[in-house]
Amino acid sequence: MVTNMDKISLEKKVVETIDKGGDLERLKFHLDRISDSNSVLILFSRPEAKYPIESLLLKIKKIVKECGIKTKVEKISVERIKNKMGRSSKSGYFEEVRCKFARSAWIFPLMHGGLTYGYLCIIIEKGTFSKEMLDFIDDYLSISLEKALKELELIKVHGTLRPRAIALSSVHTVHRLISSTLNMDELLPRLARLCTQVTRSKMCTIYIRNKNYLKPQAVVSFNSNRNPAKIPIFNSRIGKTLEKGNIILNRNVLWVPLIEEDIIGAICLRGKQNGKAFDSNDREILSVLAEQAVVAIKNAQLYEMQSKILLESLKSLSKALDVKSPKTYTHPRSFVDLVLSIADEYGVSAEEREHIKYATLLLDTGKLAVSETILKKADLLTEEEYSSIKEHPLKSAEIIKSIKTLKPVVPIILHHHERFDGKGYPRGLKGAKIPLGARILAVADTFEAMICHRPYKKSVNFKTAVAEIEKYSGEQFDPVVVDAFRRAVKKGKMQKIYYCMRAEIKKIK
Amino acid sequence: MKELFEMLKEDRMLIKIIRFFYENPTCIDTIDNIADWIEEEKEPIEKGLDFLVEHKIMNKDSTYAAAGYSFTQDKDQILKIADFLEELGNA
Numbered sequence: 001m002v003t004n005m006d007k008i009s010l011e012k013k014v015v016e017t018i019d020k021g022g023d024l025e026r027l028k029f030h031l032d033r034i035s036d037s038n039s040v041l042i043l044f045s046r047p048e049a050k051y052p053i054e055s056l057l058l059k060i061k062k063i064v065k066e067c068g069i070k071t072k073v074e075k076i077s078v079e080r081i082k083n084k085m086g087r088s089s090k091s092g093y094f095e096e097v098r099c100k101f102a103r104s105a106w107i108f109p110l111m112h113g114g115l116t117y118g119y120l121c122i123i124i125e126k127g128t129f130s131k132e133m134l135d136f137i138d139d140y141l142s143i144s145l146e147k148a149l150k151e152l153e154l155i156k157v158h159g160t161l162r163p164r165a166i167a168l169s170s171v172h173t174v175h176r177l178i179s180s181t182l183n184m185d186e187l188l189p190r191l192a193r194l195c196t197q198v199t200r201s202k203m204c205t206i207y208i209r210n211k212n213y214l215k216p217q218a219v220v221s222f223n224s225n226r227n228p229a230k231i232p233i234f235n236s237r238i239g240k241t242l243e244k245g246n247i248i249l250n251r252n253v254l255w256v257p258l259i260e261e262d263i264i265g266a267i268c269l270r271g272k273q274n275g276k277a278f279d280s281n282d283r284e285i286l287s288v289l290a291e292q293a294v295v296a297i298k299n300a301q302l303y304e305m306q307s308k309i310l311l312e313s314l315k316s317l318s319k320a321l322d323v324k325s326p327k328t329y330t331h332p333r334s335f336v337d338l339v340l341s342i343a344d345e346y347g348v349s350a351e352e353r354e355h356i357k358y359a360t361l362l363l364d365t366g367k368l369a370v371s372e373t374i375l376k377k378a379d380l381l382t383e384e385e386y387s388s389i390k391e392h393p394l395k396s397a398e399i400i401k402s403i404k405t406l407k408p409v410v411p412i413i414l415h416h417h418e419r420f421d422g423k424g425y426p427r428g429l430k431g432a433k434i435p436l437g438a439r440i441l442a443v444a445d446t447f448e449a450m451i452c453h454r455p456y457k458k459s460v461n462f463k464t465a466v467a468e469i470e471k472y473s474g475e476q477f478d479p480v481v482v483d484a485f486r487r488a489v490k491k492g493k494m495q496k497i498y499y500c501m502r503a504e505i506k507k508i509k
Numbered sequence: 510m511k512e513l514f515e516m517l518k519e520d521r522m523l524i525k526i527i528r529f530f531y532e533n534p535t536c537i538d539t540i541d542n543i544a545d546w547i548e549e550e551k552e553p554i555e556k557g558l559d560f561l562v563e564h565k566i567m568n569k570d571s572t573y574a575a576a577g578y579s580f581t582q583d584k585d586q587i588l589k590i591a592d593f594l595e596e597l598g599n600a
Contacts, residue, residue, distance in 0.1 A: 163533070166546065170537045173577040177537075180574035190570060197568070197579045198535050222582055273582065 007115075008046075010152075014110070015045040015118040017148035024120075027140055035127045040067045044085065045118040053078055060121075069125055074100055081107065081121055089116045094134060097121075104128045108138060110145050117145065170198055171288055178296040182303040183350050188218035191293055195267060196220050198289070199254075199282050202271035207231065208297070209264050214239065217265075222273065233263065242266050247287065251277040256290045260298060267293065307354065310405060314361040334500040336360045339444040341493045345484035346440065356437040359412035362400055363441065364392060390425050393417055412437035416445060419476045431478075439478040443469060443485050446476070451498055462498045513564055514593045522549060523557050524597065527566065530580040531590055537570070537579040566590065 018024065024041050031039040042063050053075060060081070061073045077099035084095040088109040097105040105123040109116050120141060122129075129137075174194045181187040192204040203221040205228045207214035214231040233239040238255065241248055243263045248255035252272075258265035267290055272278060339360045343353055381389065397414040400406050415429055415438035422430030424442075434442075450465040460468075466489055473482035488494050517523050525547050530536060533546075540558065544551045558578050561567040566586065570577045581587060 166533050166536050166538070169542050170535060173537050173539055173542070173575060176575040177570050177572055177577050180572040193568075194537060194570065194577075196582065197537055200535050200582075222584075273584070 416441040
């Protein structure tokens with residue numbers, strides 16, 4: 001709906017555009033040349049016609065003086081000009097004005113599409129306008145007006161186009177950010193944060209379906225301590241509405257369901273930061289994000305399921321190794337906790353942590369290829385027997401590399417017996433060239449070997465084992481990993497694991 | 510914060526970035542697109558954005574696929590930025 005204020009503002013803008021466009025200067029140039037006289041062109045926007053005569057008088061006097069015309073501008077002449085403006089706007093035609101200060105004066109209405117945007121008053125000092133001249137001026141002004149209207153339209157389109165392009169680009173970026181996350185613990189908070197950002201909301205809650213409830217899984221909130229409760233899907237108004245795939249849009253709340261055949265969750269926004277109400281624009285943006293979120297969540301859930309299956313398979317494989325060589329060179333179950341404690345203190349990424357976990361379970365797979373006699377031998381190994389043992393990382397890697405999903409795990413397994421100083425095996429890698437996971441495993445494996453009984457040696461106590469690790473920091477072990485290990489010891493994590501390991505080993509015995 | 514704004518006054522690029530996000534607070538975008546929006550080169554923008562992230566005027570969300578930069582949602586921070594931009598406008 002265009003209000004009166006909008007119309008007045010538009011008319012003013014049109015008149016300003018014509019004024020700045022240079023068309024009037026060009027028109028004056030031609031008129032002066034043709035009439036061999038000095039012409040005065042005065043542009044009025046429509047509201048000025050409602051101004052008191054006095055202000056019109058002052059304006060015309062000023063302009064006449066600026067043009068160097070030495071004449072007296074009288075009130076009666078200005079009244080005539082004003083009357084002619086009214087007439088021309090009714091008739092749609094130019095109107096002649098007889099003024100004492102000018103030989104010839106005309107009022108041209110600036111009309112387009114039935115609307116009057118303003119008036120041009122042309123006064124010439126001497127001479128008169130022929131009909132052809134008047135027609136020419138009328139056509140010229142029509143073209144000028146059309147040009148001004150087109151220019152304003154372009155500015156308006158550009159003004160709306162840019163914000164829309166920015167909004168579209170934001171939605172695309174959000175899509176990329178959520179689609180590339182397969183970890184649910186990372187995905188949902190990120191999604192919530194991005195939803196608040198794009199809609200400038202105070203709070204966003206992501207609900208995921210759990211049986212017949214929508215449970216809040218991620219909450220991002222600014223200036224609010226609200227704790228959302230779970231929503232029964234079939235026993236609440238909100239739940240029932242969302243379950244049917246409908247959006248709930250109120251002044252301060254916007255609910256959008258996450259649907260993939262059935263409802264899998266919902267996104268809820270509460271309150272806009274600027275205090276305004278949620279509108280259809282917010283609904284549209286959130287609907288688009290919800291569609292993207294469904295795909296991202298399903299992918300993450302599938303990935304989680306796949307990881308679980310893989311982990312169970314690896315545990316079975318690990319158990320097979322246990323069956324093959326019980327009470328010998330195999331790690332107790334708490335060994336995984338030992339490794340991950342160090343990894344967590346180091347601050348590895350979530351993805352790297354998964355790889356390290358799998359590597360830990362499959363560390364000694366290669367020992368399946370080593371003779372049991374060697375594995376159980378209590379005395380010192382011969383050189384040949386030791387070479388056979390040293391091959392186990394290679395054999396482990398050989399077995400694992402055929403499983404595509406475990407490809408990132410292979411280097412960790414292969415190099416977990418490398419030394420930081422380059423004197424390890426199988427490749428003699430040095431320093432940071434050893435994969436991080438392998439450097440972490442090296443510390444954990446050695447620590448565990450010290451505190452657990454082996455056929456060829458007795459175990460040492462916790463304090464001694466810790467001291468030994470610290471002693472060889474920089475030589476056998478990465479000093480940064482040893483620092484992480486030290487922090488885990490300080491926090492008491494290692495002690496707990498130590499007692500678990502000892503208990504496990506006692507049970508096996 | 511005061512010292513930060515004093516530092517920012519000297520940096521045309523950072524002011525441009527802040528002004529763009531202040532005027533488009535719902536924007537989340539990559540470095541490439543931001544470079545297009547404010548018509549500047551990519552490399553200095555990346556440095557500028559990381560500086561602003563460090564000083565909590567901007568947020569950064571990144572994955573292997575993309576890094577999206579967005580404006581702070583801290584009310585107090587936004588008010589101070591508004592005053593800062595107004596001061597620059599009046600200068």
